[in-house]
Amino acid sequence: MPREKFRTLTxxxxxVLLCLNEECCxxxxxxxxxxxxxxxxxxxxxxxxxxxxxxxxxxxxQETKVEGRKRSYILTEKGKEMLSAExxxxxxxxxxxxxxxxxxx
Amino acid sequence: MKDVKYQLETFAFYDKAAIExxxxxMASKGWLVEKPGNLIWRYRRIQPKDLNITVTYFAxxxxxxxxxxxxxxxxxxxxxxxxxxxAARWGQMQIFYSEEVDPTPIETDAVVQVQNIHxxxxxxxxxxxxxLLALCIFELFFCGWQFNNDPVDFLSSPYSLYMVPMWxxxxxxxxxxxxLYYSWYKKARRLADETGAFLNLRTNHAxxxxxxxxxxxxxxxxxxxxxxxxxxxxxxxxxxAIVILFIFGIKWLLKKDGTSRGLNRFITILSAVLxxxxxxxxxxxxxxxxxxxxxxxxxxxxxxxxxxxxIYNDSLPLVVEDxxxxxxxxxxxxxxxxxxxxxxxxxxxxxxxxxxxxxxxxEYTILDIKWNGIYSFCKDALLNDHFGNNSEDCxxxxxxxxxxxxxxxxxxWCDAPLNTYLICWENRIVIYEFSWEPTPEQMEIAAQKxxxx
Numbered sequence: 001m002p003r004e005k006f007r008t009l010t011x012x013x014x015x016v017l018l019c020l021n022e023e024c025c026x027x028x029x030x031x032x033x034x035x036x037x038x039x040x041x042x043x044x045x046x047x048x049x050x051x052x053x054x055x056x057x058x059x060x061x062q063e064t065k066v067e068g069r070k071r072s073y074i075l076t077e078k079g080k081e082m083l084s085a086e087x088x089x090x091x092x093x094x095x096x097x098x099x100x101x102x103x104x105x
Numbered sequence: 106m107k108d109v110k111y112q113l114e115t116f117a118f119y120d121k122a123a124i125e126x127x128x129x130x131m132a133s134k135g136w137l138v139e140k141p142g143n144l145i146w147r148y149r150r151i152q153p154k155d156l157n158i159t160v161t162y163f164a165x166x167x168x169x170x171x172x173x174x175x176x177x178x179x180x181x182x183x184x185x186x187x188x189x190x191x192a193a194r195w196g197q198m199q200i201f202y203s204e205e206v207d208p209t210p211i212e213t214d215a216v217v218q219v220q221n222i223h224x225x226x227x228x229x230x231x232x233x234x235x236x237l238l239a240l241c242i243f244e245l246f247f248c249g250w251q252f253n254n255d256p257v258d259f260l261s262s263p264y265s266l267y268m269v270p271m272w273x274x275x276x277x278x279x280x281x282x283x284x285l286y287y288s289w290y291k292k293a294r295r296l297a298d299e300t301g302a303f304l305n306l307r308t309n310h311a312x313x314x315x316x317x318x319x320x321x322x323x324x325x326x327x328x329x330x331x332x333x334x335x336x337x338x339x340x341x342x343x344x345x346a347i348v349i350l351f352i353f354g355i356k357w358l359l360k361k362d363g364t365s366r367g368l369n370r371f372i373t374i375l376s377a378v379l380x381x382x383x384x385x386x387x388x389x390x391x392x393x394x395x396x397x398x399x400x401x402x403x404x405x406x407x408x409x410x411x412x413x414x415x416i417y418n419d420s421l422p423l424v425v426e427d428x429x430x431x432x433x434x435x436x437x438x439x440x441x442x443x444x445x446x447x448x449x450x451x452x453x454x455x456x457x458x459x460x461x462x463x464x465x466x467x468e469y470t471i472l473d474i475k476w477n478g479i480y481s482f483c484k485d486a487l488l489n490d491h492f493g494n495n496s497e498d499c500x501x502x503x504x505x506x507x508x509x510x511x512x513x514x515x516x517x518w519c520d521a522p523l524n525t526y527l528i529c530w531e532n533r534i535v536i537y538e539f540s541w542e543p544t545p546e547q548m549e550i551a552a553q554k555x556x557x558x
Contacts, residue, residue, distance in 0.1 A: 012214050030186055044213035045183035046161045050221060069179050
């Protein structure tokens with residue numbers, strides 16, 4: 001059964017949204033994600049374009065500036081909620097992990 | 106040395122792995138794709154080098170766009186940041202190349218990637234294939250209707266009978282492509298959702314191409330089965346080629362002119378429909394005109410109640426003169442057609458001045474049944490055939506000994522006998538239509554002439 005869209009965020013979705021906590025243009029997101037994760041996560045240019053369009057359509061981000069083909073975006077309240085929900089999910093996973101390995105000891 | 110070359114390529118639109126592999130090989134030989142297409146791809150000469158090639162799909166693009174859309178340009182700018190350069194675009198497909206050893210891939214999220222491909226396919230290959238499949242099914246139903254209406258005519262006509270396997274093979278080829286795509290899509294979506302990996306497609310389309318080639322072979326075999334079909338098929342192929350070239354030409358000119366996608370699509374489709382209808386009408390009128398006046402078999406023309414009709418002098422196995430002494434001028438025509446199941450010959454002998462002649466003529470249809478398994482079926486179909494859906498006429502059995510036949514029938518209308526007889530011999534059925542009531546002696550002669558025992 002396919003996952004419901006944005007029910008959980010992939011790592012790339014997560015970091016793209018994280019970058020947009022501050023106003024940022026599409027091109028800069030590619031570098032920001034690399035820097036933020038120490039090169040661990042790479043967002044492809046095609047994937048980035050598609051994700052930005054999907055986030056716009058879902059009103060998780062909004063366009064703040066258009067200068068020719070350079071567009072800037074920022075997170076909306078809905079986007080922040082989705083990020084928070086994902087953060088909570090990851091936290092829950094961490095707790096479960098610790099519980100298992102603490103018990104294992 | 107040529108700087109451009111054209112090559113036949115049979116990729117499925119969504120088979121990015123096969124396309125990438127082939128384009129990489131071509132680049133290492135000094136050729137970079139410049140213009141992909143349905144069958145013919147254009148390459149331009151470059152320095153041979155090892156390039157990374159990637160294929161992406163942009164669902165919002167269209168083959169009718171005069172220029173890359175703003176979205177495409179934005180995406181290509183993002184891609185250039187990771188050292189990817191655009192090599193070619195074809196509708197929703199974009200082909201990039203990079204000289205870097207290990208560039209960041211353009212697509213890094215398998216779920217998004219599969220979604221993009223499916224969205225592109227819904228605009229590109231899938232509507233065309235479903236339309237073609239629907240057309241094949243419609244044509245097969247039409248064949249079924251024709252068979253139901255007049256099964257003997259259907260089984261004796263190469264054009265009708267051989268079209269059935271042609272449409273079957275074509276529909277199987279199209280259906281196979283659709284099934285292959287959805288099979289890949291289902292697996293790719295599941296794999297992307299569950300593991301985040303992208304399922305590369307490496308299909309072999311040889312089988313669906315073989316099915317399509319068989320269909321074309323059937324058309325060619327049907328075409329050469331008679332001169333008339335050959336001319337008809339050639340004309341049909343020429344019309345198809347003209348329409349296809351015209352569509353591509355119009356689309357290209359409108360794109361070059363900067364016409365918007367919607368208007369380009371509308372004008373192109375409308376032009377194609379009008380041109381097809383126009384050419385088909387001209388073709389039909391030309392054929393009708395040719396048949397009525399310029400027939401090679403005709404030896405002259407005569408006036409038939411104010412209309413010019415052709416005079417023929419074909420050799421007939423049975424003529425009125427075999428049955429009686431009569432002095433008048435005739436036109437004699439034989440028309441035959443044949444399949445591996447049935448051979449059908451329709452013969453006509455008519456007086457040129459029927460109002461002056463006491464006997465108008467004779468018509469008869471000879472059916473040679475090549476496979477005994479359909480003999481009863483053909484006989485029953487002929488016996489059950491009604492003239493103009495008039496259910497008051499029917500064949501009633503008569504004494505077959507006069508005809509030296511196994512069975513004989515005479516057509517009646519409202520219980521009144523007509524001068525039409527259906528005679529059954531081994532592997533041959535003949536329908537005689539006399540313009541007078543034949544005597545027993547004349548029936549014997551008519552039987553001797555057409556009985557093949």
